[in-house]
Amino acid sequence: MTKLFGTDGIRGKANQYPITPEIALWTGKAIATIFKESGRSKPRAIIGKDTRLSGYMLETALTSGLVSMGMDVFEIGPMPTPAIAHLTRSMCADCGIMITASHNPASDNGIKIFDGAGYKLPDELEDKIEAEVFRMIADHAMTGPEEIGKAFRIDDARGRYIEFAKSSIKNHSLNGIRAVLDCANGAAYYIAPLIFKELGVDLIRTATSPDGTNINENCGATSPQNMVRLVKEYGADVGISLDGDADRVIFADQFGNIVNGDRIIGLCALDYKARKRLSNDTIAVTCMSNLGLVEAMTQAGIRTEITPVGDRYVIEKMRELDLNLGGEQSGHLIFHDYATTGDGIISALHVLRLMKRKNMTLNALAGSFMTEFPQLLTNIPVQEKVPLEELPLVTRVIEEAEAALGSSGKIMVRYSGTEKKLRVLVEARSREEAEKWHGLICDAVRKGVCS
Numbered sequence: 001m002t003k004l005f006g007t008d009g010i011r012g013k014a015n016q017y018p019i020t021p022e023i024a025l026w027t028g029k030a031i032a033t034i035f036k037e038s039g040r041s042k043p044r045a046i047i048g049k050d051t052r053l054s055g056y057m058l059e060t061a062l063t064s065g066l067v068s069m070g071m072d073v074f075e076i077g078p079m080p081t082p083a084i085a086h087l088t089r090s091m092c093a094d095c096g097i098m099i100t101a102s103h104n105p106a107s108d109n110g111i112k113i114f115d116g117a118g119y120k121l122p123d124e125l126e127d128k129i130e131a132e133v134f135r136m137i138a139d140h141a142m143t144g145p146e147e148i149g150k151a152f153r154i155d156d157a158r159g160r161y162i163e164f165a166k167s168s169i170k171n172h173s174l175n176g177i178r179a180v181l182d183c184a185n186g187a188a189y190y191i192a193p194l195i196f197k198e199l200g201v202d203l204i205r206t207a208t209s210p211d212g213t214n215i216n217e218n219c220g221a222t223s224p225q226n227m228v229r230l231v232k233e234y235g236a237d238v239g240i241s242l243d244g245d246a247d248r249v250i251f252a253d254q255f256g257n258i259v260n261g262d263r264i265i266g267l268c269a270l271d272y273k274a275r276k277r278l279s280n281d282t283i284a285v286t287c288m289s290n291l292g293l294v295e296a297m298t299q300a301g302i303r304t305e306i307t308p309v310g311d312r313y314v315i316e317k318m319r320e321l322d323l324n325l326g327g328e329q330s331g332h333l334i335f336h337d338y339a340t341t342g343d344g345i346i347s348a349l350h351v352l353r354l355m356k357r358k359n360m361t362l363n364a365l366a367g368s369f370m371t372e373f374p375q376l377l378t379n380i381p382v383q384e385k386v387p388l389e390e391l392p393l394v395t396r397v398i399e400e401a402e403a404a405l406g407s408s409g410k411i412m413v414r415y416s417g418t419e420k421k422l423r424v425l426v427e428a429r430s431r432e433e434a435e436k437w438h439g440l441i442c443d444a445v446r447k448g449v450c451s
Contacts, residue, residue: 028065
């Protein structure tokens with residue numbers, strides 16, 4: 001068997017290693033064993049899922065593994081990932097488990113794990129769980145019948161999260177805002193429309209009819225074209241596209257222009273600083289964020305901390321430096337005063353509240369404070385993830401590009417943590433420079449990896 005955990009939990013094709021009921025069963029056993037070490041005689045886990053058909057299979061297997069080793073399980077059903085993180089903390093559970101592959105197709109699935117405080121597990125604890133899985137499989141580990149746990153269905157979980165989300169903007173009315181809401185046929189399909197409607201939003205909803213196989217299919221944060229079309233068709237003030245598990249969000253302004261995570265973080269940071277709410281006058285973003293955001297924040301007297309790719313690393317930096325705002329260009333936005341992970345619904349509520357409070361359009365808020373550097377990103381499918389240091393042509397072209405661009409650009413070449421793809425990002429002050437080096441690096445990758 002090979003490694004289970006990637007950059008965001010365990011993920012892969014459903015019914016193929018490692019996303020099989022057998023591995024889910026042993027993962028449940030390992031989680032229960034590790035968290036029993038915390039001292040509670042009967043530890044508790046929260047389990048949620050998105051709308052994928054394979055979620056039933058994995059939920060049953062995980063629950064069986066957990067209770068077989070003495071853990072009590074509270075099953076929440078389809079709920080956003082950030083809701084599971086919140087409920088884990090509010091219900092004093094030892095851990096939370098979300099069955100989801102986020103923005104990936106319906107044929108994929110995965111397992112994300114949160115600690116009792118609602119944060120994603122550090123690498124060391126994931127490694128410990130992984131080692132325990134393989135040990136238990138080898139030893140056929142069991143426990144006695146007197147130690148078996150129980151499973152419970154929590155019927156009011158939706159209401160708990162609805163009130164929590166609305167309280168993040170103090171239940172302020174959003175009456176007068178017309179919004180298109182795209183729920184990606186995913187985990188937020190039912191709960192997100194309720195939240196926005198209760199706060200008075202004139203809502204046009206789309207992708208809210210999951211059938212187990214249509215999650216993220218031509219909809220959601222990675223495919224916002226339909227949301228953009230509806231914004232224009234209905235004359236909406238804003239478009240909101242969540243991803244499959246609703247921990248990401250991408251916006252469109254009233255003209256249908258996409259507004260990505262960088263601009264949302266930037267406009268919220270400026271508002272927070274003006275109101276003296278920005279902790280340590282600092283935000284945290286990943287190395288994928290546009291250099292234009294860094295320049296704009298510097299000019300506004302805001303420091304920018306740069307982390308590796310992944311919202312978990314942003315959150316780690318925010319906790320380390322006591323920051324309350326950060327996120328990723330892809331739409332993972334962390335309002336740390338309220339949430340312990342990216343939360344697309346809470347992020348959208350804060351943007352709509354800002355529009356309402358300032359009586360400004362999203363275009364006016366997001367359009368002028370930063371000038372983006374031209375940025376080109378290509379995802380190249382690969383058969384095997386050959387280490388880049390073993391590809392001399394690729395490394396040589398990258399070194400040449402970095403020397404040529406200096407501090408006026410950046411190169412990011414890395415393998416996806418969840419898919420067999422190599423991501424090539426090139427950013428420069430001019431489009432000509434970006435296109436030149438992006439083309440050369442992609443050519444070198446195709447020769448070195450795909451040949």
